[in-house]
Amino acid sequence: MWNYVGWGTPGSVLAADLLAGGFRALPGSKVARAERAVASSPVDGRRSTGDVAIAPSAVPLTASSYPLTRDPMFGQTIAIFRNTFFESIRQPIALVLLVVATLGLIFSNLLAGFTMEDDQRMMIDLGLSTVFICGTLLAAFIATNVLNREIENRTALTVISKPVSRPLFVLGKYLGVAAALLLVTLYMSFVFLLVEMHGVRQTVRDPHHMPVLVFGSVVALLGLGASVWCNYFYGKVFASTVITIVTPLIGLAYLLSMMFDAGFDRQPMSLGFDGQMWIALAGITMAIMVLTAIAIAASTRLGQMMTLCVTVGIFLVGMLSxxxxxxxxxxxxxxxxxxxxxxxxxxxxxxxxxxxxxxxxxxxxxxxxxxxxxxxxxxxxxxxxxxxxxxxxxxxxxxxxxxxxxxxxxxxxxxxxxxPVKLLWGVVGYGLIYITAAMSLAVILFQRREVG
Structure with a gap:
């Protein structure tokens, strides 16, 4: 069996991914031509089909190689999910908004020091608002780019004609975008928690939280350096490399910072852990998942600007409901x-x-x-x-x-x-109801959408 090496349009790459999973293509489609090219290629050679480059794999990539993907429907969903996830975090807008969010979270600590009352309360409000707003914008931009752009470029037709059912295609797209947004929201959450752990300096006599500054700076330099190295020497996409490398590193910095107080003296991790803050971030994350489903539903029929307007509009109306x-x-x-x-x-x-x-x-x-x-x-x-x-x-x-x-x-x-934790579970159930409704609407709208 053969495996693809990733270049080509998103639709053709996903088509090759589905083919590698053991799924058959319709006669005359691009994937069928790729399959015939594979069959006629030498065992030790490499052959390009024009849309994807196909090379021999050391381990045969058949459906039976992965027990969970023996079910064609499950395997197709995983292939669409995986392709959408990596396509989402590769988008430059994702990195741009994460840089903006990082700067906003850092400056929220500085700006909160000018209040006349409790500076820490203002910093928490500013930080959580930054995570929420940037997550909303990311949901709108990413959902539009991974679905509406493929429809307009007609690359979605390559996948849907395999045949892959349209509801399955929409579901896989949502899961991929949701996973990408979970990753970037986790990154913003770690940055916010580090900023909150440092706290607002009420006076110049208040000490800096040195573990936060040291560990945060070190992991930022390591992450950026490793990303530049991978981009220059291995041709990795810089945006996705930064996100996937820096997120676990910033999480490690958060864990290490909890082990020390402001003066770098050891302390129990329980003293630095704030469970209430995690519950608040979990609520925002669930809201972003709801907005992602709404953005996916809107992008089945609307362009990028209209999807952005609808998503942001529903966000504003929902906040003022x-x-x-x-x-x-x-x-x-x-x-x-x-x-x-x-x-x-x-x-x-x-x-x-x-x-x-x-x-x-x-x-x-x-x-x-x-x-x-x-x-x-x-x-x-x-x-x-x-x-x-x-x-x-x-x-x-x-x-x-x-x-x-x-x-x-x-x-x-x-x-x-x-x-209370039970309040969070109630909010999760409330969000799942809206996600189900939005995805049902997305499937209905996409069923009659012309993609060819």
Whole structure:
């Protein structure tokens, strides 16, 4: 059997990848011609088909070589996923935005020192916002480049005609983009955690966190040096090489920094580990996965600029969802409650709020709330059909548009509240619902899309 060495268009490379997995091509397709070229090539030679270069492999790359890929559908998904992942991190825009995010996270530490209140709270807000915004932009740019560009260049036809089902093609694309975004989000998270560990210097007398500065600088120089070496001597793509090398190195720097205090004295790693910060970053990561699914769905029909506008627009509307849709809903419900109160159909109940603080203290708050009596529907207080329709329209919009405030835990962090793990699991389930809905919409839109 034969293996391809990667050059050629993304569609042809992916086609050769599927062929190497043991999948047959349709007669007359590029992959079929590549397959015939392989069959006529000498055992010890190398032959180019015009789209891909095919060379003998030391180990036969048959489907049976990998037990998990014996199922053709699973093997096709893995091939599309792998190709999309590497294509995503090779894009120059990914490296550019990561450089911008890195500088933004570093400068957030410096800018937070000019606040008149708690500088550390401002730094956390700025840092998490930087990760969220850069992740949103990366989702839009990468999703457009890996799907819409292949459709416009007609390279997607090479894969879909294998035959690979369109839903499988869209699913593989999403998984590849999601994996790439997980990697770059992990990198931004490590940088943010290092910056947060250093902390904001309230005065010039406050010491620098030397382990963060030393380990962070060393891994940055090592990562960049290794990437330049691989690019110059081995022809590796610089963007993807930097991302794949620096991310684990910056993670190692974070682990080493937790082992020392600001003066380089040993300390238990538990003192440097902040689980609440990881929960907040996990919530942002889940939001980025939702935005990735939305960007994939938009890119099946729209170009790059429109996909970017749709993704950023949904991000902004989702962040303001409580104000745009939730505020009118609460206003209508307040009017209905006042009408019910005038008819003596309400009662006052006491609700206890339990807030756990990071200091270990518990804040108990008892609030009184007016509610309608059991058996009384609040909507029955509506004044006519138009008021009901207005309420229903706001409620539907509030339900359809993802509320990204649910993924945003920065307020709880800065106020010293404990974020329960069960809340994170609820947010993960909430995000999975929207991912499923967005991917279903992407499949429906792509089913009738002309790709030939």
């Amino acid at each position: 409580d104000w745009i849709f939730g505020r009118p809903i609460r206003a209508i419900e307040t009017v209905w409650l006042q009408r019910a109160s005038a008819r003596e159909l309400t009662e006052i109940v006491e609700q206890t709020q339990i807030i756990h603080l990071v200091t270990g203290e518990i804040d108990l708050r008892v609030v009184e709330k007016e509610v309608v009596l059991p058996g009384v529907e609040l909507s029955s207080m509506a004044d006519g059909m138009w008021e009901r329709l207005e309420y229903a329209a706001y409620w539907i919009a509030y339900s359809v548009v993802p509320n990204f405030q649910a993924f945003w835990f920065s307020d709880a962090l800065t106020q010293g509240h404990v974020i």
